[in-house]
Amino acid sequence: MKRTIVLVISLLLIASLAMAGCSKGEDKPAAEDTGKTGEASEGTKEAGKDAPEAGAEPEVIKLRAFQSSFGEDPSNTGLYKAWLEKMEAHIGKKLDIEWTYVHSDDYPEKLKLQLASGDVPDILSGTKDAEIMFQFGNQGALLDIAPYIDEYAPNYKKFLESTQYAEKTLQTPEGKMFFFGDGFQNDTGMVDSAxxxxxxxxxxxxxxxxxxxxxxxxxxxxxxxxxxxxxxxxxxxxxxxxxxxxxxxxxxxxxxxxxxxxxxxxxxxxxxxxxxxxxxxxxxxxxxxxxxxxxxxxxxxxxxxxxxxxxxxxxxxxxxxxxxxxxxxxxxxxxxxxxxxxxxxxxxxxGAALPGLTAYPNYGTMISAKTKYPEIMVQLLDYQYSPEMIDLMTWGIEGMNYEVKDGKRVRIMDPSEEVKNAKLEWYGEGVTRQGFVFAPQNHAPDVSGYxxxxxxxxxxxxxxxxxxxxxxxxxxxxxxxxxxxxxxIRLSKEDEAKKAQVMTAVKTYLDENLSKFILGERNFDEWSAFQDELTKIGDYQSIVDSMNELAIK
Amino acid sequence: MNGNVVSKNSFWRRCIKQRYLIMMVLPGFVLMLVFKYFPMYGILIAFKDFNAMDGILRSPWAGLKHFQAFFDSPMSWRIIKNTLLLGLYSLIFGFPAPIVFALLLNELRITLFKRAVQTITYFPHFLSTVIIVGFVHEFASMDGIINHVMGWFGVDPVPLLNFSANFRSLFIGSSIWQELGWGAIIYLAAITGADSALYEAAVIDGANRWQRIRYVTWPAIVPATTVMLIMKLGSILSTDFQKVLLMYNPNIYETADVIETYVYRLGIMGTQYEYSSAVGLMLSLIAFVLITSGNYISKKVSENSLW
CATH class of the missing domain: 3.40.190.10 (Periplasmic binding protein-like II)
Incomplete structure (x- = not known):
């Protein structure tokens, strides 16, 4: 009897291993797919170039958007309709967008799966960890937008020009750009903080x-x-x-x-x-x-x-x-x-609000390398960086979402029933964002919320x-x-691991000793001895040096 | 040959006969399979240089590099020591507490009072760690209950969680308080299983209360105790990570920083997943050895064992 039970258990274990094996098998073709798409995209890019010029009638551009969401679906709101109207007017074509919303907590994981499957939607939300975007880009899954900037992205170009170290932080060493950086606009005329x-x-x-x-x-x-x-x-x-x-x-x-x-x-x-x-x-x-x-x-x-x-x-x-x-x-x-x-x-x-326009090297938006219309995708995303679209997406509509008092715009914090019924509430913050996530943020409406x-x-x-x-x-x-x-600074994987190991030990020792100095358990006479101890815990100087080597190149 | 067929038939026949029992076992079995067995292949990254794009299976092998890194850290000795001491003290003080409590409860003769005490003591088990730690913070604060009581003996109030010497007592004390009533349930059940004829015989033979506990009740709960002890051995190295994380602060790292909190700061905050997996795997292996040897010894010495 014991033997049969053992037999059953081992059979089940074998079955589970076989299942794990299956998932192993699934991994491979998917990856091969992404390899192929890299080549395929070359071909479609050519086709895409002809596409916009081909039709004189307003043609319908079909695209898929894979979006990070904060809980609510914004695509049925009044602001969305206003956004879509402007977008269509801007490119002179009709848009047919298929939205997929994934909760922001699960987004990075789902994004990896989506990209690994080889079925890459045209427009994708960026991630907090820019390294992921660089990796996907280098593997050929994302469109390099750098060649399109001059001609198709005048608005985003302004963000790039006014961002310090933009070349270093938003591009690969070869000058490739795989995502639109997260935009931040501060037109309050002040550098301020909360x-x-x-x-x-x-x-x-x-x-x-x-x-x-x-x-x-x-x-x-x-x-x-x-x-x-x-x-x-x-x-x-x-x-x-x-x-x-x-x-x-x-x-x-x-x-x-x-x-x-x-x-x-x-x-x-x-x-x-x-x-x-x-x-x-x-x-x-x-x-x-x-x-x-x-x-x-x-x-x-x-x-x-x-x-x-x-x-x-x-x-x-x-x-x-x-x-x-x-x-x-x-x-x-x-x-x-x-x-x-x-x-x-x-x-x-x-948390100082930088003045003017800034493009941050994370979040933002990405374009699939496989998209049929690379120029249009760049144009669409770029348009979100224009003053009028930033206004619409962060301030909303005058009289509905904000009003003008003494020549200054003020957010209407408590929307009227009419506004609520038309689903025209201020959707810029928190729960849901308009348009292609992550579109630029605007500092002024945030200020107006305090x-x-x-x-x-x-x-x-x-x-x-x-x-x-x-x-x-x-x-x-x-x-x-x-x-x-x-x-x-983007350290190599090896250096990143070394940094984490050294600096975690150093930080642990630093933090606990700071408390000791503050509470008087250690005397400040020992400060220089403490500095020596810190050096012995971890060679932080070598980390600093390797970071400087990359920064001052 | 023929025998085989018969035994096969009888196996399936038994399965059909016990189908309801099997159906009852199935959900738990599937749960273990899906959440405990399937993810196991993830431990592979402990031996790899993990690259999110390549996935677990196609990332390059890295040998024992990540295990090496753990022992190379100047902090490793201290966090191993803290983990072991915390586990050991939990075992020494935390393990006997519910047994003693169950024995005491069993001696109570007023059923209503016994029930009330039982209900009140097992209630904290259902509170989440966050709330328990919130209590600990309140109790240990300057005008909290602990300082208040100490004040009766002329001790000046101090923020207890500021000092590393207090951490282990507060950690283990609060755990005992939380799990006392819940832990006692299994022993109370075992005590109920003791034959009442034995008690009567003991009384007739002139055994006093203490002797009845020693010679009747205790033997009745020894098997349960052994099994619980073996299981507990496996968790010596796995501290209640969440609770430590919520309770500690840099000033008491000296006693409060355990393997899991350190690995959390390094591995998760510093996105070194391979490193975290390596340490996790190592801890599981040690726990496995502890359980197996605990079981082996127990089997040799007494007749009780987990398997």
């Missing part, structure tokens, strides 16, 4: 304490508040970004390898980095900083800041002010830009949109961190 410092304005006003503009003033304010409220820890910190990261922006350094404007360097070896850690330690030691700042959850923090247990948060997403303030009880949180460190000059911004909040700067309390406030009290481009404008 991050800064938060303070209990009502307490600061009550005791006539100046809202800090420098780290010295920050310390003085904390000491004064501690004197007034001995049971309170005046300073607290968000779970993210943590306190010590404030100094990355005010001292112009970073806790990792970063681009300093000229080359890659390892931040923790810099004096500016040490100064930041010493400052946090001092706040902790003098009981000005909540001792739970390293371990508390967001809920615990919120409880403290809404019950008068903390009055200052050096670094936060400014949108928190609304949840932290309780107007009925007179608790008023407000914002200021990060305190300045005179030694290093103007503080930088976290409420005005109490803001302090240059000696005055005001009520400002957080973006407007940060933009107003920073001086533009010089507040952009150098690492936001860094060239993107």
């Amino acid at each position: 991050y800064g410092s938060l303070y209990r304005f009502d307490i600061f006003k009550k005791h006539n304490i100046k809202v800090p503009e420098s780290w010295e003033e920050f310390y003085d304010a904390a000491v004064k508040l501690k004197e007034l409220y001995p049971d309170v820890y005046p300073v607290n910190a968000q779970e993210w970004p943590p306190f010590h990261e404030t100094f990355y922006y005010t001292n112009h350094t970073k806790g990792d390898i970063y681009w300093n404007g000229e080359k890659f360097v390892y931040g923790p070896t810099e004096e500016a980095f040490k100064e930041g850690i010493m400052y946090v330690h001092r706040m902790y030691k003098e009981k000005l900083l909540d001792p739970e700042f390293l371990t508390q959850s967001q809920d615990q923090l919120k409880q403290k800041v809404t019950t008068g247990k903390s009055f200052m948060i050096p670094f936060a997403w400014l949108g928190w002010w609304e949840q932290y303030s309780i107007p009925e009880q007179g608790i008023e949180w407000g914002a200021a830009i990060l305190p300045k460190n005179e030694k290093y000059g103007e503080p930088w911004m976290q 409420k005005d909040m109490p803001f302090y700067g240059k000696g005055q309390y005001e009520s400002l949109n957080p973006f407007v406030g940060t933009g107003k009290f920073h001086s533009g481009k010089s507040a952009i961190p150098t690492w936001d404008l860094a060239p993107v």
Whole structure:
């Protein structure tokens, strides 16, 4: 009896192996297919060239779009119809688009399967990991759009021209371009951000304490508040970004390898980095900083800041002010830009909105190498980068999605029934995106989505949109961190693995020791010894060198 | 020849006879097959330089490179030590807890109270790890219950999760609290299986409560205990990854950073899938050896074994 059972189990195992074998078999022909398509596309490209000129009547262009989605199907909305109308007018032909939406969580996986199957839709959403797009491109699955840019993509060309290091980050070393980079338009005329410092304005006003503009003033304010409220820890910190990261922006350094404007360097070896850690330690030691700042959850923090247990948060997403303030009880949180460190000059911004037009080397859109109409596909995607299409896809339609007040456009946050019924809601953000995903983003409507909040700067309390406030009290481009404008380095697979192994060990050792220095478990006399230990943990310098070699080539 | 045919027939006949039983087993069997056996060929990437375009089977072989990389790391010794200690302490403190609890429950004579205690204690098992860790954070905070109690003895409150010395106690303590009632169910069932005539005989022979536990109840649950112990041996190296990840912070890496969290930071965040698979495979192999040898020893020493 035992033997028969063993027999049955082994038979089943063999069966399962055979099934695995089948899937093995399926892999191969698919891959051969993609190989063939590379050749085939040469032929169809020729055919495609004739196609647009052939017909004088408005012909129908049939195409398939494989899209990353955020949960809702936008193809039945009023905005979609407006988008389609403009697209058709632009190319002078009718469009018949077959949309396939895949949830963004599964998209990269499904995309790989789709491409490996050899059946590649004409237009595809890009991926966060640009490496995937480069790989598919190099294997012949994607259209190289570089030869089409001058003639068919005037709008996208403007994005490329105003993007720093575009050649390095959006093209292969041979100059091939396998995707349209994710577009970002900022026509607010400002470099701004939604991050800064938060303070209990009502307490600061009550005791006539100046809202800090420098780290010295920050310390003085904390000491004064501690004197007034001995049971309170005046300073607290968000779970993210943590306190010590404030100094990355005010001292112009970073806790990792970063681009300093000229080359890659390892931040923790810099004096500016040490100064930041010493400052946090001092706040902790003098009981000005909540001792739970390293371990508390967001809920615990919120409880403290809404019950008068903390009055200052050096670094936060400014949108928190609304949840932290309780107007009925007179608790008023407000914002200021990060305190300045005179030694290093103007503080930088976290998440700075770059001015003008930028093409980011990820997401965006791709075109199949097999498409019948390469020129038209390029034209269609390029049109999404035009000012009028960006307007339509991010602002929507005037009177429906936005209105003009004092010559400025303002988003209608609460759409009318009429708009809802016509499915004309503002579809630019979050749930669904219009057109070929990922189309360019526009900064202005995002700004318009934030409420005005109490803001302090240059000696005055005001009520400002957080973006407007940060933009107003920073001086533009010089507040952009150098690492936001860094060239993107693509290491070889081997070097990438080495980097992950070395830097994970180094980062682990760094992080735990930073906490020790901050909490006083290690003394700052040991800082140089600590630097030696760090070198022994991993050879980060060789990683930095190999990155520089590629960047400064 | 003839015998073969007969045995074959009798096998199929038995299958038909037991078709309902087989149908009941089938869903579980298919589940294991699809989710545990089919994905197994994925471990191949532990020996390969994986390339998403080429797929698992056509990526080039890389030998034992990724295993080597794990041991080359300056952190490997520490994370192995942390993993082993956490597993070992869990075994030493966590394993006997439900047994003791079941024995204690069994001694209760008021059924209503016994039921109530049982229900209350097994409830935390159904809470997700995120919520349990949320409790731990609250309990361990400056004005949490632990500091409150310590305050009675004149200890100043400190954020307990800031210090590496506290991590293991908090981790294992909260696990025991969560799994105590649930873990006791199997032992309570085993105790129920003990012949009540044995208790009566023991009472007549003048055995006191302790002796009844020692000589009647305990032998009744030894088989269940052995099986549970063997299974537990296999999980010494597989810490509750999710819980550690939620509980730890850089300041307590020294005791809290285990193999799985480190590999998570390196392999998943750094997209080194081959490396993660290599470490995963290695852990599974060790677990396999532990279970097999545990079973072997148990079979030799006692009559109880998993197979």
